[in-house]
Amino acid sequence: MGLSKFAFTLLATDPKSMARAGLWETPHGTIETPAFMPVGTAGTVKGLTPDQLVATGARKILANTYHLALRPGPEVVADLGGLHRFFDWSGPILTDSGGFQIFSLAKLSRMTEEGVTFRSHLDGSALNLTPEKAMSIQEFLGADVIMCLDECPPADAPEEHILRAVDRTTRWAARCREAHQRSDQALFGIVQGGTIESLRIRSAEALLPFDFPGYAVGGLSVGEPPPEMYRTLEFTTPVLPVQKPRYLMGVGRPIDLIEGVLRGIDLFDCVMPTRNGRNGMAFTSTGPVRLKNARHLRDTSPLDAECPCQACQRFSRGYLRHLFMCGEMLGPILLTLHNLTFYQRLMKGLREAILEGRGHEFRASQLARWG
Numbered sequence: 369m370g371l372s373k374f375a376f377t378l379l380a381t382d383p384k385s386m387a388r389a390g391l392w393e394t395p396h397g398t399i400e401t402p403a404f405m406p407v408g409t410a411g412t413v414k415g416l417t418p419d420q421l422v423a424t425g426a427r428k429i430l431a432n433t434y435h436l437a438l439r440p441g442p443e444v445v446a447d448l449g450g451l452h453r454f455f456d457w458s459g460p461i462l463t464d465s466g467g468f469q470i471f472s473l474a475k476l477s478r479m480t481e482e483g484v485t486f487r488s489h490l491d492g493s494a495l496n497l498t499p500e501k502a503m504s505i506q507e508f509l510g511a512d513v514i515m516c517l518d519e520c521p522p523a524d525a526p527e528e529h530i531l532r533a534v535d536r537t538t539r540w541a542a543r544c545r546e547a548h549q550r551s552d553q554a555l556f557g558i559v560q561g562g563t564i565e566s567l568r569i570r571s572a573e574a575l576l577p578f579d580f581p582g583y584a585v586g587g588l589s590v591g592e593p594p595p596e597m598y599r600t601l602e603f604t605t606p607v608l609p610v611q612k613p614r615y616l617m618g619v620g621r622p623i624d625l626i627e628g629v630l631r632g633i634d635l636f637d638c639v640m641p642t643r644n645g646r647n648g649m650a651f652t653s654t655g656p657v658r659l660k661n662a663r664h665l666r667d668t669s670p671l672d673a674e675c676p677c678q679a680c681q682r683f684s685r686g687y688l689r690h691l692f693m694c695g696e697m698l699g700p701i702l703l704t705l706h707n708l709t710f711y712q713r714l715m716k717g718l719r720e721a722i723l724e725g726r727g728h729e730f731r732a733s734q735l736a737r738w739g
């Protein structure tokens with residue numbers, strides 16, 4: 369089943385935490401884990417060219433299926449050569465199955481055993497996403513890593529609803545496994561179960577027999593308090609295969625990446641560095657900086673003296689603030705570049721610490737600097 373195409377090698381496991389550093393081979397290159405994947409919606413990481421994206425240190429990006437499935441449509445992307453050709457990205461790409469985006473974007477959506485029916489947020493047309501269609505869409509798009517169609521309940525859903533979502537997610541995983549054809553794509557199972565230990569174990573154990581090449585932890589970063597997310601990881605990752613990558617969906621702030629790695633997570637995606645960057649909020653080695661704040665008006669210092677990115681190497685905080693006050697497009701571009709560079713450097717530092725056997729000290733070293 370082409371599994372050798374997605375070999376995951378563990379290089380080091382931290383002696384005092386569940387943190388691990390590894391290498392993950394994909395048909396479009398090898399990923400050093402732990403890794404952060406910037407989110408590219410509609411086939412672009414907003415405001416950046418592929419070369420700029422590589423300059424941040426990113427090796428793997430996500431494309432959000434829901435948007436591409438509606439516009440321009442999977443067949444069009446396939447006719448244009450598939451995702452890698454479409455936005456000229458030679459590195460690995462991961463797409464989501466669309467279920468989560470439908471809940472967070474579509475106005476009307478109804479869930480049945482068959483699939484999710486919803487109205488397009490573009491033209492209101494009725495669409496029906498089934499596990500089989502989610503596989504066909506992602507096969508047309510051509511990402512290296514694709515996700516099963518799952519049901520992600522809201523954080524405050526009652527236990528009965530979360531149980532139903534777990535069992536439906538398992539039944540849909542079977543249908544996805546059955547429908548998926550391409551051997552050059554890794555299909556990940558997605559564990560649900562909210563923050564309930566018995567349901568997380570139920571979900572993970574039900575997905576193990578499918579022997580997926582990787583497992584995602586879904587159903588988190590949906591509004592639950594961070595300590596609840598961390599606690600959930602503590603009893604979820606140990607049920608998952610040690611020798612396979614674990615992907616925590618939609619996470620998170622810098623501190624969440626550290627806490628997630630310490631609990632055995634290898635891959636992350638989050639819109640925060642790009643979305644916050646577009647709004648003038650920068651992550652720096654001494655904590656967050658809101659550039660529109662008047663205190664930066666005459667500030668000649670760089671955003672982050674330790675950062676190698678274009679925003680920090682060439683411009684003052686005063687200039688960056690000016691760009692945001694004028695609504696100039698260069699502002700969001702430079703801050704997106706910076707924030708992604710910050711996230712990639714954080715993961716690089718974390719990976720090096722794990723390889724040197726001091727991964728468990730990394731949190732303290734960073735918190736001391738973030739204030």
Ligand SMILES: CNc1nc2cc3c(=O)[nH]c(N)nc3c(CCc3ccccc3)c2[nH]1
Nearest residue numbers: 430431432464468520586587588589617618
């Ligand atoms: C922000 N928090 C967040 N929690 C999530 C939970 C789930 C979940 O339980 N199931 C699925 N399928 N996806 C989820 C996502 C979307 C992740 C994503 C975004 C963009 C591109 C590719 C992938 C989530 N995102």
